Amino acid sequence: MGSFAPGAAAQELLLPQDWDRAQFFTVIHWIQAVTATLSIMGSSSIIGYTIFQNTTRSPEVRPLVYLSLSDLFLGLCWLTGALFYSREASHPTREGTICYNLQATGQIFYVASFLYTMNYTWQLYMDLKGKFNQHLHGQMPQMLNYSTHLGRIAILFSSLIPIFLMAPVLGLGNHFQCSQNFTAEHGCLLLHMENMLSPRSQHVTCTVLCLYSTGVFLVSFMVSFLAVLILLIRARMLYKRFVNSMGYVGDQQWAMLKVVEQAVALYPVVFFCCWGPAFILGIVKLARIDNASVFMALYVLEALTASSQGFLNCVVYGWTQHMFHCVKRKACCDVDTQTPLLRSQKRFYASTLPAHLQAVAEPSFPSTTTVL
Numbered sequence: 001m002g003s004f005a006p007g008a009a010a011q012e013l014l015l016p017q018d019w020d021r022a023q024f025f026t027v028i029h030w031i032q033a034v035t036a037t038l039s040i041m042g043s044s045s046i047i048g049y050t051i052f053q054n055t056t057r058s059p060e061v062r063p064l065v066y067l068s069l070s071d072l073f074l075g076l077c078w079l080t081g082a083l084f085y086s087r088e089a090s091h092p093t094r095e096g097t098i099c100y101n102l103q104a105t106g107q108i109f110y111v112a113s114f115l116y117t118m119n120y121t122w123q124l125y126m127d128l129k130g131k132f133n134q135h136l137h138g139q140m141p142q143m144l145n146y147s148t149h150l151g152r153i154a155i156l157f158s159s160l161i162p163i164f165l166m167a168p169v170l171g172l173g174n175h176f177q178c179s180q181n182f183t184a185e186h187g188c189l190l191l192h193m194e195n196m197l198s199p200r201s202q203h204v205t206c207t208v209l210c211l212y213s214t215g216v217f218l219v220s221f222m223v224s225f226l227a228v229l230i231l232l233i234r235a236r237m238l239y240k241r242f243v244n245s246m247g248y249v250g251d252q253q254w255a256m257l258k259v260v261e262q263a264v265a266l267y268p269v270v271f272f273c274c275w276g277p278a279f280i281l282g283i284v285k286l287a288r289i290d291n292a293s294v295f296m297a298l299y300v301l302e303a304l305t306a307s308s309q310g311f312l313n314c315v316v317y318g319w320t321q322h323m324f325h326c327v328k329r330k331a332c333c334d335v336d337t338q339t340p341l342l343r344s345q346k347r348f349y350a351s352t353l354p355a356h357l358q359a360v361a362e363p364s365f366p367s368t369t370t371v372l
Contacts, residue, residue: 274312
């Protein structure tokens, strides 16, 4: 999770006496290294695919690109921490400073990923809302331009807010040498959160900074998760209204709706699964619950999930794009297999429909570049 805490001696109280601490953190180290590597590969794949498809400037894809960039840099921080753990500390003081700043940098990137997720979800909702209003009223260019400009401003603030929030941790932490409270052995494991209220803290400012950084994580996660959940629920309801307002709904449209509904459910699940264990661990640490089994389970879950967000986002992205292409390909196959007489009959019956329903006679589909 990357919270900063003085004193690792208290960690001995968190593990069973018959358990080898070094062996336990070695397991954490390897889990972190593997999941960080997968996250780097997944986020890089999303960025490369959007560049290849030339959709990086699309309003609904741009937030996903920034989210993937934050996942990429966060994965690099995770992997760097794992590499530092695997080597012997020749200069403990210097490497403690490096680990402290590496953890602070990692927190900048995962808070940014929270905000980018909110921004992306809001952009998706505004895109669906614009299409719905355009279908009803036939005009929405001004609103789309407004949401595009607002989305760019939101991306800018999503990039700057984490830096401003973590500036005190970097500045004051280095000034008061809070890195001296890190252990040379385990301090670079970004998923390793030591006892924040340890009496070994050399300065009260370090304890305050530790509580502050943990509070930033907990509050930003909770706000982001609730916002994502609310926006995705509203987007799902809006999409149903959009389809129902058309009157007749074809098989392909229902298939597309099903893909959207499943993707809408997957994103908050992935978001909570990635950061839920870290959030619970932070709450448990603040509550000072001394239960060795709980801590060990949360440490392992955090190592498995927190650094795998880029990989899981890549899986959801790839699945969504694959299903969109399958639905579109099926629609094209249906048109190709129709006889000339059937196609002429469909055009005739479509011409007899009211103007607002003629577009439904030949089903249209949402853009396949939209990533849910």
